[in-house]
Amino acid sequence: MTYTAWxxxxxxxxxxxxxxxxxxxxxxKTAMMADAISHTVLLGIVIAFLVTREVSGSAMLVGGIxxxxxxxxxxxxxxxxxxxxxxxxxxxxxxxxxxxxxxxxTSVGNAHLDVQHALMGEITFIPFHTITLPxxxxxxxxxxxxxxxxLVVLFFIIAFYKEWKITSFDPTLAASLxxxxxxxxxxxxxxVSVTTVASFDSVxxxxxxxxxxxxxxxxxLWTDKLAVMLVLSxxxxxxxxxxxxxxxxxxxxxxxxxxAFATGIVFLVSFIGSPKHGLLSKYIRPGVHGRIVWRVKR
Amino acid sequence: MKIKKWGSIFFLSLFLLxxxxxxxxxxxxxxxxxxxxxxxxxxxxxxxxxxIIGGDKLTVESLMGPSVDPHLYNPTQxxxxxxxxxxxxxxxxxxxxxxMVEVFKSISDEKPVLAVGETLPDESILIDEAGAxxxxxxxxxxxxxxxxxxxxxxxxxxxxxxAELFExxxxxxxxxxxxxxxxxxxxxxxxxxxxxLVTAHxxxxxxxxxxxxxxxxxxxxxxxxxxxxxxxxxxxAIIKEYEIPAIFVESSINQDAIQAVIEGAQSDGINxxxxxxxxxxxxxxxxxxxxxxxxxxxxxxxxxxEALNK
Numbered sequence: 014m015t016y017t018a019w020x021x022x023x024x025x026x027x028x029x030x031x032x033x034x035x036x037x038x039x040x041x042k043t044a045m046m047a048d049a050i051s052h053t054v055l056l057g058i059v060i061a062f063l064v065t066r067e068v069s070g071s072a073m074l075v076g077g078i079x080x081x082x083x084x085x086x087x088x089x090x091x092x093x094x095x096x097x098x099x100x101x102x103x104x105x106x107x108x109x110x111x112x113x114x115x116x117x118x119t120s121v122g123n124a125h126l127d128v129q130h131a132l133m134g135e136i137t138f139i140p141f142h143t144i145t146l147p148x149x150x151x152x153x154x155x156x157x158x159x160x161x162x163x164l165v166v167l168f169f170i171i172a173f174y175k176e177w178k179i180t181s182f183d184p185t186l187a188a189s190l191x192x193x194x195x196x197x198x199x200x201x202x203x204x205v206s207v208t209t210v211a212s213f214d215s216v217x218x219x220x221x222x223x224x225x226x227x228x229x230x231x232x233x234l235w236t237d238k239l240a241v242m243l244v245l246s247x248x249x250x251x252x253x254x255x256x257x258x259x260x261x262x263x264x265x266x267x268x269x270x271x272x273a274f275a276t277g278i279v280f281l282v283s284f285i286g287s288p289k290h291g292l293l294s295k296y297i298r299p300g301v302h303g304r305i306v307w308r309v310k311r
Numbered sequence: 312m313k314i315k316k317w318g319s320i321f322f323l324s325l326f327l328l329x330x331x332x333x334x335x336x337x338x339x340x341x342x343x344x345x346x347x348x349x350x351x352x353x354x355x356x357x358x359x360x361x362x363i364i365g366g367d368k369l370t371v372e373s374l375m376g377p378s379v380d381p382h383l384y385n386p387t388q389x390x391x392x393x394x395x396x397x398x399x400x401x402x403x404x405x406x407x408x409x410x411m412v413e414v415f416k417s418i419s420d421e422k423p424v425l426a427v428g429e430t431l432p433d434e435s436i437l438i439d440e441a442g443a444x445x446x447x448x449x450x451x452x453x454x455x456x457x458x459x460x461x462x463x464x465x466x467x468x469x470x471x472x473x474a475e476l477f478e479x480x481x482x483x484x485x486x487x488x489x490x491x492x493x494x495x496x497x498x499x500x501x502x503x504x505x506x507x508l509v510t511a512h513x514x515x516x517x518x519x520x521x522x523x524x525x526x527x528x529x530x531x532x533x534x535x536x537x538x539x540x541x542x543x544x545x546x547x548a549i550i551k552e553y554e555i556p557a558i559f560v561e562s563s564i565n566q567d568a569i570q571a572v573i574e575g576a577q578s579d580g581i582n583x584x585x586x587x588x589x590x591x592x593x594x595x596x597x598x599x600x601x602x603x604x605x606x607x608x609x610x611x612x613x614x615x616x617e618a619l620n621k
Contacts, residue, residue, distance in 0.1 A: 016391050118539060135410060137386035141394060142417040261388040268388055 028250025586618030
């Protein structure tokens with residue numbers, strides 16, 4: 014495959030995984046979880062550095078994922094102690110981030126250690142870093158990693174579809190039906206953490222945060238059905254990846270930046286044009302016999 | 312049903328948009344003919360000298376242009392084709408391009424890739440008190456000559472028919488570097504006690520090592536380090552002790568921390584002034600004198616000499 018194709022495929026995988034996970038983040042009103050994790054991974058990579066004394070490589074990915082899991086668990090735990098969800102996110106990520114900053118300036122010294130270089134990947138150079146897998150052959154490492162992540166996400170969403178649905182919309186009902194709500198919460202947060210950190214490692218922070226939130230928020234404007242929302246959200250993620258790449262090629266700029274920008278455009282179009290909640294639909298409604306009636310605010 | 316209609320209109324328009332801009336597939340950077348050797352470097356400090364040494368046999372492109380700070384480099388779409396079409400790639404190494412090293416290692420299976428900094432003998436590499444490697448080797452002209460020499464050897468091996476030309480041009484360029492070393496000698500005229508270079512981040516370790524200056528960086532090696540209050544107070548104490556007349560800002564870094572030091576020192580009754588702007592990780596704008604390695608180095612020598620020799 015060409016370099017361009019690999020980049021688009023990888024970005025599309027990010028769009029799909031993040032789009033699916035993002036739907037539940039939006040429904041559970043925990044949209045900024047990815048942003049929180051993007052800060053706490055600092056602690057993970059600092060500890061990974063202290064253990065291995067390397068500033069890049071797979072140890073950083075493992076450290077990042079562990080930090081993501083710790084974040085997810087602490088947030089969920091604080092929330093279960095009746096701290097508001099957004100507040101518990103804010104508390105956990107600032108505290109863990111601060112510990113990372115303190116560790117860097119006390120025990121790491123002057124090493125070139127920052128999240129940007131140690132963990133965050135760069136989508137532009139994905140095609141040049143390949144590994145050879147059995148059956149598939151030569152494939153960029155990031156693409157292989159994201160393929161696995163996507164399959165894991167897809168598996169868990171399909172396997173527990175009913176449980177996700179009920180716990181997301183009505184936790185009390187779920188509990189009364191005997192669904193282990195807490196376990197589902199922790200499982201979901203682990204899924205979020207693995208998806209975000211693996212995507213950070215492959216394509217960088219800005220694009221992941223955008224892909225997690227914006228396509229799902231756009232899909233929510235088009236439908237109230239969970240299944241439709243999941244499909245739309247994944248689709249918007251892919252569309253943004255493709256459109257973003259060509260915008261980057263057109264004005265020769267940062268690829269991940271323009272993909273994140275494209276998600277914003279998809280949202281804007283949805284916000285204006287969606288039939289249910291869009292701006293336009295508030296003014297234009299089809300009349301009784303299919304004629305368009307302009308509704309004017311008085 | 313309405314959802315379907317609206318939806319299909321929306322997607323149709325998106326696809327039309329995609330189709331409209333889907334033709335130019337990253338091949339636009341291919342402007343040169345097949346005769347020349349495509350050389351891609353990360354930092355311009357490698358690329359600019361090589362473009363002189365290679366003459367018209369090389370097409371040299373630097374991913375991080377002369378005025379780009381390598382710590383804050385953001386690749387653009389056309390960088391894909393630059394790397395893809397390169398015949399030979401040079402980078403600094405020593406963790407300067409930490410997040411690209413794996414990419415370069417992978418590419419080295421297919422074409423020659425050389426980390427020029429890692430060809431230097433270990434004992435010439437500076438290590439700070441915390442054990443971290445200082446990658447800013449281009450500030451020691453002697454080391455940089457060795458690094459460029461390694462790059463030129465690689466080029467000769469790639470293109471034996473041009474080896475003589477490269478060697479000749481290299482000798483000519485190295486003569487310029489020798490003259491630059493002569494220029495730098497005048498830094499030893501600065502009164503010994505004042506030979507202290509205070510800057511925003513630790514980029515000048517090799518510069519100080521070569522030219523007999525003590526270097527104090529506020530920020531540490533990475534430009535993303537935080538500046539602590541103790542860093543600022545320690546620096547003010549040093550300025551007081553050595554009676555340093557001036558401290559310096561860098562072209563690619565925010566000047567607030569250095570300004571804080573100056574203001575703090577002044578409130579302590581010490582008169583220290585802003586010595587001027589030095590080029591550290593980034594060189595000047597392309598096309599200007601400071602956009603070349605020699606011009607950038609000369610600029611730094613002049614600014615430091617003027618400010619500290621009082």
